[in-house]
Amino acid sequence: MYHNDFYTPETQGAYELISIGELQLENGGVIPECELAVTTLGTLNEARDNAILITTWFSGTHQTWLQHYIGPGHALDPGKYFIVIINQIGNGLSTSPHNTSDPAITGSKFPRVSIGDDVVAQERLLREHFGIQQLYAVVGGSMGAEQTYEWAVRFPEKVQRAAPIAGTAQATPHDQLFTRVLAEAITVDPGYADGEYTSNEAVSEGLRRHARVWTLLGLSTEFWKQEYWRSLGFESKEQFISEFFEPLFAAMDPNALLTMAWKWGNGDVARHTDGDLAAALGRIKAKVFVMPINEDMFFPVRDCAAEQALIPGSELRVIEHIAGHFGLFNFDESYMQQVDQHLGELLAS
Amino acid sequence: MYHNDFYTPETQGAYELISIGELQLENGGVIPECELAVTTLGTLNEARDNAILITTWFSGTHQTWLQHYIGPGHALDPGKYFIVIINQIGNGLSTSPHNTSDPAITGSKFPRVSIGDDVVAQERLLREHFGIQQLYAVVGGSMGAEQTYEWAVRFPEKVQRAAPIAGTAQATPHDQLFTRVLAEAITVDPGYADGEYTSNEAVSEGLRRHARVWTLLGLSTEFWKQEYWRSLGFESKEQFISEFFEPLFAAMDPNALLTMAWKWGNGDVARHTDGDLAAALGRIKAKVFVMPINEDMFFPVRDCAAEQALIPGSELRVIEHIAGHFGLFNFDESYMQQVDQHLGELLAS
Numbered sequence: 001m002y003h004n005d006f007y008t009p010e011t012q013g014a015y016e017l018i019s020i021g022e023l024q025l026e027n028g029g030v031i032p033e034c035e036l037a038v039t040t041l042g043t044l045n046e047a048r049d050n051a052i053l054i055t056t057w058f059s060g061t062h063q064t065w066l067q068h069y070i071g072p073g074h075a076l077d078p079g080k081y082f083i084v085i086i087n088q089i090g091n092g093l094s095t096s097p098h099n100t101s102d103p104a105i106t107g108s109k110f111p112r113v114s115i116g117d118d119v120v121a122q123e124r125l126l127r128e129h130f131g132i133q134q135l136y137a138v139v140g141g142s143m144g145a146e147q148t149y150e151w152a153v154r155f156p157e158k159v160q161r162a163a164p165i166a167g168t169a170q171a172t173p174h175d176q177l178f179t180r181v182l183a184e185a186i187t188v189d190p191g192y193a194d195g196e197y198t199s200n201e202a203v204s205e206g207l208r209r210h211a212r213v214w215t216l217l218g219l220s221t222e223f224w225k226q227e228y229w230r231s232l233g234f235e236s237k238e239q240f241i242s243e244f245f246e247p248l249f250a251a252m253d254p255n256a257l258l259t260m261a262w263k264w265g266n267g268d269v270a271r272h273t274d275g276d277l278a279a280a281l282g283r284i285k286a287k288v289f290v291m292p293i294n295e296d297m298f299f300p301v302r303d304c305a306a307e308q309a310l311i312p313g314s315e316l317r318v319i320e321h322i323a324g325h326f327g328l329f330n331f332d333e334s335y336m337q338q339v340d341q342h343l344g345e346l347l348a349s
Numbered sequence: 350m351y352h353n354d355f356y357t358p359e360t361q362g363a364y365e366l367i368s369i370g371e372l373q374l375e376n377g378g379v380i381p382e383c384e385l386a387v388t389t390l391g392t393l394n395e396a397r398d399n400a401i402l403i404t405t406w407f408s409g410t411h412q413t414w415l416q417h418y419i420g421p422g423h424a425l426d427p428g429k430y431f432i433v434i435i436n437q438i439g440n441g442l443s444t445s446p447h448n449t450s451d452p453a454i455t456g457s458k459f460p461r462v463s464i465g466d467d468v469v470a471q472e473r474l475l476r477e478h479f480g481i482q483q484l485y486a487v488v489g490g491s492m493g494a495e496q497t498y499e500w501a502v503r504f505p506e507k508v509q510r511a512a513p514i515a516g517t518a519q520a521t522p523h524d525q526l527f528t529r530v531l532a533e534a535i536t537v538d539p540g541y542a543d544g545e546y547t548s549n550e551a552v553s554e555g556l557r558r559h560a561r562v563w564t565l566l567g568l569s570t571e572f573w574k575q576e577y578w579r580s581l582g583f584e585s586k587e588q589f590i591s592e593f594f595e596p597l598f599a600a601m602d603p604n605a606l607l608t609m610a611w612k613w614g615n616g617d618v619a620r621h622t623d624g625d626l627a628a629a630l631g632r633i634k635a636k637v638f639v640m641p642i643n644e645d646m647f648f649p650v651r652d653c654a655a656e657q658a659l660i661p662g663s664e665l666r667v668i669e670h671i672a673g674h675f676g677l678f679n680f681d682e683s684y685m686q687q688v689d690q691h692l693g694e695l696l697a698s
Contacts, residue, residue, distance in 0.1 A: 221649055
């Protein structure tokens with residue numbers, strides 16, 4: 001356990017830590033007291049049927065959602081909906097390797113957490129803490145899409161609408177290779193010390209190397225070709241990388257990233273149906289809009305479309321953005337306009 | 350200098366080392382005695398006008414060309430053409446960090462070699478050693494495509510036909526990021542010892558990590574999704590990677606790979622025209638077929654098509670193959686059939 005400024009309300013915006021008690025994990029192991037970092041907007045109505053759950057992506061927190069996706073004028077309007085953003089386990093805000101004082105799970109001893117574990121934890125929190133039995137919608141991007149699909153498959157009766165953005169229900173083989181390389185960029189750093197480093201700063205080289213791996217697939221080849229980073233105020237791609245990309249990841253906790261990388265590469269709704277993906281997705285009762293980003297290099301449209309074809313009544317809504325996967329960060333409003341258009345239709349349906 | 354079994358006639362097939370003497374380098378420095386590893390097939394006719402030059406790609410040698418691209422029944426038919434394959438400088442066969450006994454350039458002291466340096470060296474060799482003043486065609490894939498373009502721009506009168514496959518005339522920004530990450534996967538290995546390792550085996554971890562980075566972009570997401578590796582005789586992607594991919598790269602010389610990575614990321618025909626790519630490509634007099642591979646993740650068709658549009662009289666011929674960039678290895682005949690079709694047309698034109 002150590003203090004990391006990145007994972008504080010000052011950096012991330014306000015959140016509440018809510019304990020759901022002990023969480024038994026799918027792959028063995030237990031989190032004796034699992035706390036989830038939660039932010040809510042809007043008001044839960046008396047029928048408790050206007051709740052929208054937002055899940056978080058790899059390395060992400062509730063913050064990007066607050067800054068870009070939610071507010072008056074957006075489809076995710078707190079004037080209409082009770083919006084609950086739950087940070088995923090191990091993301092640095094919810095119970096995570098660096099912030100738990102429990103000696104059984106701190107640092108390198110943190111157990112393998114799955115997408116399913118997150119969804120079980122989220123469902124318990126929503127039910128026990130807010131009295132929510134059914135969700136008006138679940139919305140999430142990337143690993144948040146994995147959680148969104150998991151919700152719709154695991155709890156078909158509890159999800160009325162679902163919008164998985166730039167992600168899949170079943171991690172692809174390429175995801176498994178990608179998360180391995182991302183992890184290795186960190187663990188090869190001698191400062192990583194098998195996970196028993198003293199702070200993220202001791203692993204700065206590894207975290208920056210990890211950031212550079214992201215430059216190959218997080219953004220599209222065309223993002224670099226067209227020098228889109230100029231519109232973000234940078235003068236060279238090197239400056240964009242060394243002053244934005246690398247410091248962003250260097251501020252994070254190595255074990256948190258590794259926890260999420262493993263979780264991402266092992267997400268699979270077909271665990272519920274003996275490996276039969278079609279059967280798993282066929283269970284979904286929610287109205288689903290599958291929303292890939294056209295320039296995404298590792299969640300290509302065709303992978304998302306193939307899953308969409310297995311979901312009854314679903315629609316494929318492709319978002320166009322040159323930033324590819326990291327379009328999720330809403331680098332310009334052309335992205336959010338498309339998201340709002342599609343989400344608006346889904347929420348009105 | 351050390352002995353590496355990978356860079357021997359026993360492993361790579363026969364070749365001749367031909368010295369072109371001293372080579373002054375574009376970016377400063379000199380190779381006091383530059384030897385190029387050359388393999389020829391067919392017979393140079395009396396007019397000396399039936400010569401086709403083949404250039405080599407990153408980590409590649411003449412071997413793949415001999416095994417897959419050249420022979421009776423192929424467009425590259427030694428019955429018709431005098432085919433000269435010249436291994437690029439620093440590829441481990443031609444003068445390279447590990448095989449030179451010159452203390453001024455051995456190991457970590459090997460100078461920066463550019464695509465232009467290779468083409469200057471190749472032109473000298475062809476002219477002085479074979480008396481070839483003009484080439485019937487230049488053909489190359491990936492970094493070999495960079496050399497092919499460099500030939501057509503630098504020596505417009507000397508190239509009648511050109512077929513750059515799966516590569517560009519100007520390294521893209523993404524190439525620069527990719528080659529950096531590839532290089533770092535090696536240099537972060539403590540065994541690399543700033544380039545003064547005793548043999549490739551001391552850098553085995555780094556070379557294997559380098560191989561795993563290649564799995565993310567060298568093959569397409571769809572290659573992995575469809576488990577194409579099964580058709581190559583493997584039972585899992587892990588086996589394909591650990592028994593084929595990793596040993597292949599682990600056998601190579603680290604400094605050779607780093608020499609080629611730098612060269613690749615800095616290839617640019619616009620050096621001849623003060624950075625004006627259109628002006629550079631506009632100089633080309635060869636008939637050019639630009640041949641990207643549709644699933645290539647880092648030389649996407651659009652990048653190749655944008656250059657093709659700047660080349661007078663050129664044609665875009667897209668090769669379709671699920672393996673993406675590594676389609677170049679001709680994993681199945683559907684690839685070579687397309688190459689032969691396009692090359693056949695080009696050579697008959």
